Amino acid sequence: MTIREGYEFAKQEYEKWGIGVDDVLEQLSRLPISIHCWQGDDVGGFEVNRGELSGGIDVTGNYPGKARTPEELRQDLEKALSLIPGKHRVNLHAIYAETNGEVVERNELEPKHFAGWVEWAKQNGVGLDFNPTLFSHDKAADGLTLAHPDEEIRKFWIEHCIASRKIGAYFGQELGTPCLTNIWIPDGYKDTPSDRLTPRQRLKDSLDQIFAVPVDENHNVDAVESKLFGIGSESYVVGSHEFYMGYALKNNKLCLLDTGHYHPTETVSNKISSMLLFSDQVALHVSRPVRWDSDHVVTLDDELREIAHEIVRNDALDRVMIGLDFFDASINRVAAWTIGTRNMIKAMLYALLTPHAYLKQLQEEGNFTERLALQEEFKTYPFGAIWNYYCEKMGVPAKEAWLEEVKAYEREVLSKRG
Known part of the structure; x- marks a missing residue:
């Protein structure tokens, strides 16, 4: 699966909860x-x-x-x-x-x-x-x-x-x-x-x-x-x-x-x-x-x-x-x-990427069971796929690819500093 394909799948999962992923990435880029x-x-x-x-x-x-x-x-x-x-x-x-x-x-x-x-x-x-x-x-x-x-x-x-x-x-x-x-x-x-x-x-x-x-x-x-x-x-x-x-x-x-x-x-x-x-x-x-x-x-x-x-x-x-x-x-x-x-x-x-408005509503209603259940389930939602796409979109290495650039920089620059 490509980074783009992973993003599209993950985006659908989050949008089921009313989370506009493209808008989220735009917000993040301004932070x-x-x-x-x-x-x-x-x-x-x-x-x-x-x-x-x-x-x-x-x-x-x-x-x-x-x-x-x-x-x-x-x-x-x-x-x-x-x-x-x-x-x-x-x-x-x-x-x-x-x-x-x-x-x-x-x-x-x-x-x-x-x-x-x-x-x-x-x-x-x-x-x-x-x-x-x-x-x-x-x-x-x-x-x-x-x-x-x-x-x-x-x-x-x-x-x-x-x-x-x-x-x-x-x-x-x-x-x-x-x-x-x-x-x-x-x-x-x-x-x-x-x-x-x-x-x-x-x-x-x-x-x-x-x-x-x-x-x-x-x-x-x-x-x-x-x-x-x-x-x-x-x-x-x-x-x-x-x-x-x-x-x-x-x-x-x-x-x-x-x-x-x-x-x-x-x-x-x-x-x-x-x-x-x-x-x-x-x-x-x-x-x-x-x-x-x-x-x-x-x-x-x-x-x-x-x-x-x-x-x-x-x-x-x-x-x-x-x-x-x-x-x-x-x-x-x-x-x-x-x-x-x-x-x-x-x-x-x-x-x-968290449905805060809904979680707040559950707390106000005293529905602590569903609140806890959803808080825990969202920990394993496909957040990483969104992150990888955001990195690619912003023109920086996705996943651990940045580490290879740091290693090369260490060989070519840092190691020569005495």
Whole structure:
């Protein structure tokens, strides 16, 4: 059976439930995923005076072919994008500035240091998102930044975040699509704190100063990201979910939910509907925590499917901004991007091919037997045939054929990087 024949058979199965498959594929093609650049170089960046990776972040493995320059990183991103259906975005950290060998402190970064990225984005038809980098720096060596008791250190990081928002606005203006500029900090304490309130007061004051500087909201969208704990901040994190949810709601900012930043018994999928009731938009960083925030490559697991279901069944395709955040140096990095992003898109397709209206009706009627039966039966509907056709339609390899291209790229490009 050809891919087209498989698609036509599967299409009939889904259309029995009133699902317009062609319309679904059109919807899917317009859904951008923000792909994080730091998978390609193990969160290294290109600072002239780069420090050791810190902030509770750890990348394990030494697979050959890591990108060493902006040109190599962009080349690898292009390869990954050629294997992923749809038009997407790329998410940058401030450490990916290009300063032509000059030492530029993070609080002095300007749009000109990212002109190469903007030109590349224009050539490839992708939007850009941004993050200030508040880790891997001597002014973050003790694990505190915007909540630091030293006013001068706080001032440095406040200036860095202000500069980052201006860079985000530059991206949005140049590319014609708003940039999501997201603030995450590692601040916290390894052991039991004697004062939880004062650091949070300092963080609130720092954020107030950052957001007091006007930036065009048509070009830049501000977000804040929480975390439950980290390496070196096991007992207390200043920017908790409760802190940032309250701050975002009060100050009209987006609250960004990272799937690895919660207790192992919590799920982000269960938070989305509540957040949508009180926020116009919600942002996500999707990773795969294994026992802790270990940022494994995204797989098509139950939680990923449930996240997609929550976005689709609540008509929130235009209200949830989906980004990825994982890094694995034990496998081919281009393959990691490809696997993780394709899985995110697969999950969204899976959700779009589900008869949510009917399942909601069954729940309202109290018909939990039929609800459960259909939820389970749809798990084995011919979803894969639709996916394969979508890939072919979008001009990227179907099934596992993309892997051969990655292997060839490894032989011809990655293996020659020393």
